[in-house]
Amino acid sequence: MTEANPKRTYKDSVFADLFGADKSAKSNFISLYNALHETELTLDCELRHIRLEQILYMNFYNDVSFLVDNKVIVLAEHQSTINENMPFRFLEYVARLYEQIQNPRDKYLRRLVKIPTPEFYVFYNGEEDFPKRKILKLSDAFMTAGSQPNLELTVEVVNINRNKAHTILEQCRPLSEYSLFVETVRKHLKLDRKKGFEKAVQECINNDILKEYLERKSREVMNMLLAEYDYATDIAVQREESGAIGLEKGLSQGARQKALETAAAFKRLGFDIAKIAEGTGLSEAEIANL
Template identity: 60%
Template sequence: MPKHNRRYKDSVFVDLFGEDKNAKSNFLSLYNALHGTNFDTSTELEQLSLEQVMYMAFRNDVAYLIDGKIIALTEHQSTINANMPLRFLQYAARLYECIQNPRDRYLKHLKKIPTPEFYVFYNGEEDYPEKSTLRLSDAFMTLPEKPALELVVSVTNINYNKGSKILHTCKLLKEYTLFVEAIRRHTKLDSENGFKNVIKECIQNDILREYLQRKSREVMNMLIAEYDYDIDIAVQRKEEREIALQEGIAQGEVKGFSEGAYQKAVETAKLMRAHNYPIAEICTMTGLSEAEVKQL
């Protein structure tokens, strides 16, 4: 299966809070909302990033060193992964390697390190509570009374209909949430022009207006790249369905999932055709036949 060459900036979330010219002030507004602080752009702030291929699972990550803390943020638009604490553990270890002198680990006196905090912002379409906590210890085969190693991830559902408090204290995150909702609405109505219509509507409604006016072309490219990620998820679901069939799961249980996955593949194929992807690549990514794709 061909792999997409995703860059670090393939996400609007990452660009807003990590890469854009206003990313520093954007991140500080989110940090202040999380911690009840009032830091401004004079605050000392250092961005941390890992761009190696093995960490592309964190393509939607933003990490900063601020106020003696490492703040790691990740956006999730698909199902929350229960293995996020383990992934964050591996990620954090690499971040510490980047910011520490290798010799420090051999010092006799205690070398202080930044305190890590891990946040996931969920804006997928599945039902999920407003707040939840994921713990590394939940994955342990045997759980001792006091785990020798723990990592805690705070998950916040930022879908607007969930009424999360942080949407009232961080204006930019609220606008981003409304932007994502507009994407879902418009791409379902018009797969060919949906992204363009989203940008137009949001500018008119003062949702990320300055950002979208300044970077509309780049945002279009990032949205397409993000949709490629959804294609990967659709393919994985197709493979899971085939495995389930091979293992002899009752046909009645498989039918509903199969129909849903097929409809997702059709929607994905339509969008890919609208953006002039080769038919062969569409077939590979969605599992549809050439005839099915040509009929769309």
């Protein structure tokens, strides 16, 4: 898909590249789809990759969206912690997906117009203890609860850490190797912050973990990893500080300055102020005054 704004600074995560953008992405995604649905789709099946302006994350494409088998499948990968607000984020996301794939006139027809069935998944690979599988519901966020909510959206969170031994890792080799890759990266980063990514990539190649992919794109992968982990570290620091002494007062002066600089950059690029506030921890008023 041609990018409308050449100044955009979004980057693919390794997950999004492996399952959504790389030349092996179709094969990898079909393997994952078959593991999730117990089907046997092959490479000759009709598959449409759908990519939107990013709204799940502030500066990363961590999501993969496909139209296949009369379904809209939306996948997202989390680097460290589960965000309980993912159902709401997916709600925003899928509404825009439908705008892209459906004829805008269809909703005015008298007859019922069928739409692809949506499915939402998050693949968790962080270090915090988390169940093998969990369902997040949009209705859990409603201020008033009813027995049958008028609007619902569910997200299946799958823990792909090897110690949880989820069966999907046995059924989908690309996802299993990706999990091993993340584990290897984490191990080497703890031993060597400067050369950890490079050593992890080399170990995976030596052990036939995503070997062909990493041999083709080792430098690109390391650049993606550097950006991902820098972003994840920033978010983790902000969460830790805000949890301790409040979101507005919890940022240190240095972190606050960085948040202001980030917000100003996103504002210049035309991002929605509410989204910038959500990603940086600043108030909308502060961002409006930048």
